[in-house]
Amino acid sequence: MIKRAAITILLFPLAALLCFSQGNPDDEKLRDEVRQYRQAGVVIPDPGPAAVSNLSVNVSIRSVRDKRVYIVLSPLTVEWFISRGYQYTLSERREPKGITAPGSMLQAMQWETYPTYTQYDSIMRFMSSEYPALCRLDTIGTSIRGKLVMALKISDNCILDEPEPKVFYTSTIHGDETGGYVLMLRLASYLLQNYGNDTRVKNLLDNLEIWINPLANPDGTYNNGDVIINPVRNNAANYDLNRNFPDPVTPNTIKQKETLDMMKFLENHRFVLSANFHSGEEVINYPWDRWSRDHADRFWFNAVSRAYADTVHLYAPPGYMTYLDNGVTRGYDWYPVYGGRQDYITYELQGREVTIELDNDYITAPSELNALWDYNIRSLLGYLENANRGITGLVKDAVTGEPVPAMIFIEGHDVDNSQVYADTITGSFTRLLSPGTWDLTFTAKGYRDTVLRNVVLNMAEGTNVIVEMDPDLDPVDTVGQENPLLYPNPGSLFISAVLPGSLTGEVNIRVFNNTGMKMADYNKTLLSGVPVILDIRSLSAGVYTVVFTRRSAGLSFRSRFIVVRGP
Secondary structure (H helix, E strand, O other): OOOOOOOOOOOOOHHHHOOEOOOOOOHHHHHHHHHHHOOEEEEEEOOOHHHHHHHHHHOEEEEEEOOEEEEEEOOOOHHHHHHOOEOOEEOOOOOOOOOOOOOOHHHHOOOOOOOOHHHHHHHHHHHHHHOOOOEEEEEEEEOOOOOEEEEEEEOOOOOOOOOOOEEEEEEOOOOOOOHHHHHHHHHHHHHHHHOOOOHHHHHHHHHOEEEEEOOOOHHHHOOOOOOOOOOOOOOOOOOOHHHOOOOOOOOOOOOOHHHHHHHHHHHHHOOOEEEEEEOOOEEEEEOOOOOOOOOOOHHHHHHHHHHHHHHHHHHOOOOOOOHHHHOEEEHHHHOOOOOOHHHHHHHHOOOOEEEEEEOOOOOOOHHHHHHHHHHHHHHHHHHHHHHHOOEEEEEEEOOOOOEOOOEEEOOOOOOOOOOEEOOOOOOEEEEOOOOEEEEEEEEOOOEOOEEEEEEEEOOOOOEEEEEEEOEOOOHHHHOOOOOOEEEOOOEOOEEEEEOOOOOOEEEEEEEEEOOOOEEEEEEEEEOOOOOEEEEOOOOOOEEEEEEEEEOOOOEEEEEEEEEOOOO
């Protein structure tokens, strides 16, 4: 990785230019390696886009580069691959070098080697107990073998569910791609230690809910017990977890326990921004992985990916993270992936996720972990900051002030589920977009559509809005009810309102102008048959709507009046 080793050139015989042969003399050796180690790597000549797509449905592709396809086979896929007759070369198996277990948790927290699983568990619990106001430990689920899949919530009020954008970093869904594992542990520690003395860190924790899952596939990483010895890509059942999420191309894939647990966790939190850390190349990969067409927000995706890579280039030696378009690619342009987490989050959950490949070496050598941190720390912080650089805000009921779980979309722009939704509990929303001027439509069941036009977004700062949606009254609730009687109407100083007899007691009164802006909001105690006096002296000439609400009874009435002013 860091010291830029020369690329090994694999020479294929002329017959290898043909994709298929009558067998391969290495077939038995391939089977033996899979039996012994639960995986083996092979390389084939690139057979073209259609064949690569078919391969990606059936086996795990690690990379496509230099007209070669790099594949990892498991006990579930090796016989299918052999049966296809591909001419292949068996990749040289490399044992992890220089990995020795730290003597203690504190030694592991020097971040210069890989912890044992027991030490990892202790580190996660230590950070939560050491910083209880900033850090809370959560369990996403358990692996097939019973190891915990854990996440840390890091925020200034970690116990509360605040109306802030939620962001998520997760690593090592492939158990033998280990650099991101220590990188995420170190990032969590860095955020907690520097909250009180680093303005950038403080701003992140004050304005975001940051969730970090350092190890998504503990059974793969700790394949042989408590120490990393022979990590494997897949889970204990030999499934590639990053090919296991719902996908229209592979609908019948058996969902693994780790996948189901992660899906439930993701659906509960609805992260607006996330990244999934891998190794094997050095590149940022953005959606779509499974489709050749662009995401609606492709320019935004490219910009934030470009910013990550360009920042890395400022602090890394030449050659690091320069693969494909100088460290950036749209996933499908590299090779198609089906059942990937990136597309699941972006399509099914309307989040925004990228895949960040950190190292050409799958297992980053312990001696290189510090360099990996130095190259990436600024980019890691900068990527999280994007969550506060979109259009954010709250969606409320114009009458009650309660949150509205509205859908927010952009006419003529959104496609393939690129719209977003306001939180059902808080009404908060985040729409990440490229800088410019946008028209946002808010729609929700039981409410009139609201359009915010010409919302200006400066990506360096973000834009915050508050949207109040007018409810559509349920006809069942209004049958037989009178409308408030307003007089004189038009008026210039005061207007009297005679309300239905059912609207008595503590009542909220709101006045809106014809653009929907709230001009007054106050409470009064009403008596049956006694008119309410509205003071309209401060209002400009125009048409207004007044809404009377008795919240305790769920009753609401509205009417319009006109304010006139003399010449």
